[in-house]
Amino acid sequence: MSPASKSKAAIAALPDDRPRVSVERDGHVLLIGLDREEKRNAADLRMLRELSLAFGLLDRDPDLWCGLVFAHGEHFTAGLDLGDVARAVTADGLDIVPEGGLHPWQVDGTQLTKPLVMAVQGTCLTLGVELALVSDIVISAKNARFGQMEVRRGILPFGGATTRFPARVGWGNAMRWMLTGETFDAKEALRIGLVQEVVFNDQVYNRAIDIAHRVAAQAPLAVQATLANAKLAGREGEEAAHAALQGELVRLMATDDSKLGMTSFRNRGEAEFTGR
Structure with a gap:
């Protein structure tokens, strides 16, 4: 409680x-x-x-x-x-x-x-x-x-x-x-x-x-992007949210956290994300 x-x-x-x-x-x-x-x-x-x-x-x-x-x-x-x-x-x-x-x-x-x-x-x-x-x-x-x-x-x-x-x-x-x-x-x-x-x-x-x-414990920029896209769908509809997906993916792939996530996947471990 x-x-x-x-x-x-x-x-x-x-x-x-x-x-x-x-x-x-x-x-x-x-x-x-x-x-x-x-x-x-x-x-x-x-x-x-x-x-x-x-x-x-x-x-x-x-x-x-x-x-x-x-x-x-x-x-x-x-x-x-x-x-x-x-x-x-x-x-x-x-x-x-x-x-x-x-x-x-x-x-x-x-x-x-x-x-x-x-x-x-x-x-x-x-x-x-x-x-x-x-x-x-x-x-x-x-x-x-x-x-x-x-x-x-x-x-x-x-x-x-x-x-x-x-x-x-x-x-x-x-x-x-x-x-x-x-x-x-x-x-x-x-x-x-x-x-x-x-x-x-x-x-x-x-x-x-x-x-x-x-x-x-998850990658914060990825969490925030996921949340933002879901909220965008609620405000402006699925089409607007879908249109934003590829640009967000490209942006996230360039982050340090994405690299940490990929490394942890290859090593079958858990990443410690930095928010960068």
């Missing part, structure tokens, strides 16, 4: 101005943890902006090859802290991206170029589902419950679920859950393809970090 929960007494003593998102490097993996346990990791404006900064760091640092999003405590997130966030909505919408940040849900034209793994346990509502939809691999605990509940609050999902949910799980499956606002369990999330694996509750963090390190 995610890092151990704090005691109730310790939670009560936490200052309100502490960071809402923990950020830690683990080799080439950036660990991004939602850390507002006393509020079931409900996202206030500060958390959204800190999450944006963490995504910005992951995207621009050439030594970071994969990200892992997880949550401290028993729950991934209770969704938006509407009491705090609603006050920040202007006529232009909600601005959550400070300088150096990257929109975590990438609904502003930006795009994360590094792969993202997510570990989810307990409650995972609204923006948590939308984080799963922008993640590339999602590992769920058996006790997870998901909900895209915005229609129950008189608003719509504004973190990309209206387009990504149908694309990921199919129109009927997405509408079933978005238009009713009902919650569903990990078994259903696996059935429809929102998550890729369901594990025992105490294994979810370790399983997710293992997968993140497996991704980070």
